[in-house]
Amino acid sequence: MERRSFIRRAGAGVAAAAVAAPALGQTGQPEIRWRMASSFPKSLDTLFGSGDQLAKRVSDATGGKLQIRHFAGGEIVPPFQVLDAVQQGTVEAGHTVGYYYVGKNNAWALDTTLPFGLNARQMNAWLYFGGGQQLLREFYKEYGVVGFPMGSTGVQMGGWFRKELRGLADVKGLKFRIPGFGARVWAALGAVPQSLPAAEVYQALERGTIDATEFVGPYDDEKLGFYKVAKFYYYPAFWEPGPMVSLYINQKAWDGLPAEYRAIVEAAAAECNVTLTANYDAKNPPALQRLVNQGVQLRAFSPAVMQAAYQAAQDIYADERAKNPTFAKIYESWDKFRADQQRWFRVAELSMESFRPAAPGPAKGAAKK
């Protein structure tokens, strides 16, 4: 997923402000107005639309008494300072992604995804029933926020490459625009991760200043037009097997809500969780078909690349655990859960998913089909 490698430190460019104080409405429940800053531009309509959906649901469920005004990335807060703004109370809520904040602590990546980690369903299982949310909320306390999962993109695509990657040898020196833990894994394989502002990526790829870039998946990627300048579209983004979007709420703002409003916000966030993934799942297949129709060449990363990347990821986690007790504590829960999940998903889910009918004959009486 698109994000900067280096996040500016808390507070830069963010005006101090007070959390909105509630005023009692006519029927006993207070009228409250919140502002929610997004990290996403309106053009990423699936992600941005999920924030709109949250605000609408909360308004509808409270008879308009809890109003959440939703601002696109950069409108009132820079996209990668949403957490800071929520922490400081400049805004009551933020719609963003935890791993944008790895500059503060790499443990933030565990709120989103790690290479070779949990898929979308497994992430929900860990968060809601595997102790994940509890551990993360302990961690969020350092930032004065509470957090809620807002949905996963599913396994992302590996990105756009100007040339085919025929094996590990082709990775050496590859100028690949990719941030975070993914960048560390690719660097271990010999690539040279690049950090570029979003606006410069297309031109850099066109000119060959970079060899490759990753973004999200077919529906979002199509809009940026990378297929016009890099025709090899690789999969899977093994560094993003199920990235989770998050809603962060200022702790004081949260504590100031009536219990009914808290219940409504929590249910609405969970609703966005299931519908964001469903929305991406519905939009990606036709987008991929359109891309293929444009001449895009689909390629899988080779087993050698995947295997080397897996080993590199394990080494990076070991280093990180040794240096970072917060990361180590959350990772331990996550990793135990991941191992159990991956074993189980290889049974019923994978055997079903990987079944391909071998050129069945036409169904009897299927003339109308």
Next chain:
Amino acid sequence: MERRSFIRRAGAGVAAAAVAAPALGQTGQPEIRWRMASSFPKSLDTLFGSGDQLAKRVSDATGGKLQIRHFAGGEIVPPFQVLDAVQQGTVEAGHTVGYYYVGKNNAWALDTTLPFGLNARQMNAWLYFGGGQQLLREFYKEYGVVGFPMGSTGVQMGGWFRKELRGLADVKGLKFRIPGFGARVWAALGAVPQSLPAAEVYQALERGTIDATEFVGPYDDEKLGFYKVAKFYYYPAFWEPGPMVSLYINQKAWDGLPAEYRAIVEAAAAECNVTLTANYDAKNPPALQRLVNQGVQLRAFSPAVMQAAYQAAQDIYADERAKNPTFAKIYESWDKFRADQQRWFRVAELSMESFRPAAPGPAKGAAKK
């Protein structure tokens, strides 16, 4: 999933009753009490607990003004007459599964699952963003109910077999307790589907009166103890690749709710959708491990069985479409969506899911692991 093949017709054993009339509360919003009949026993705590979760969330979000009293299967309505009771207004709501009502119309199966159909995520994508819910709600109107998805079990397990199935030849004459479309597929392969009350299944399997039975997945199956009398545990339940549980609400009761309450019920149902699947995903891996520790032998259905079953399913759909215009109309949307989804999931999701690290060395510095 456990259910009867033959559903008693609407109304049998169900007392006529009026939908609860609202009374205005102190703060302008009415106090409403509903009853929700479940098809599930309390012992299936994941499924039954999801209904409790819905009731609690709705109560919390309305300050206790919309109270949903939740009754286990059989308490006030027989488990397989929940839809009838909702239709007649005996209860305002029902927590059940659409395919229990295929005795009324086989199109009800499309609300739940079909052999070789959508997985849990794909079902949500179709329902929320692929036109599925809209088509199904048109169909529900014939029954005077509105419906909401309440979560999927994920791909179920294929069930408990006394002997190994070494190929298609072993299917001939197999007495397999399985209902619905799954039964039709197995019958086409030469099996003899059995219909038995739940209470008699264990003994029938022990005595060899039946050769096999299917149920749900490791967590639920473990409780019934089938592993003591049939040690081969097959996967996947290709006839149930992502069965969806449903909430049905009497149309008049729904229309009588204030808009705020409707928004709350809808959000709470969507929350149950994501958490039911997450709960099963969290509980199934340790349950499977416990079963294997008891000597259970895991077996995959052979490619020959899967392939023959796939072809049989296509023939059954063609027959059904020819006979049943309601089924045909909904199936057409579902099948087009399914084909697109399965193509897409074979790209990023399947390539990620099927990656297995090849005996990686220990991570550097992983001594603490």
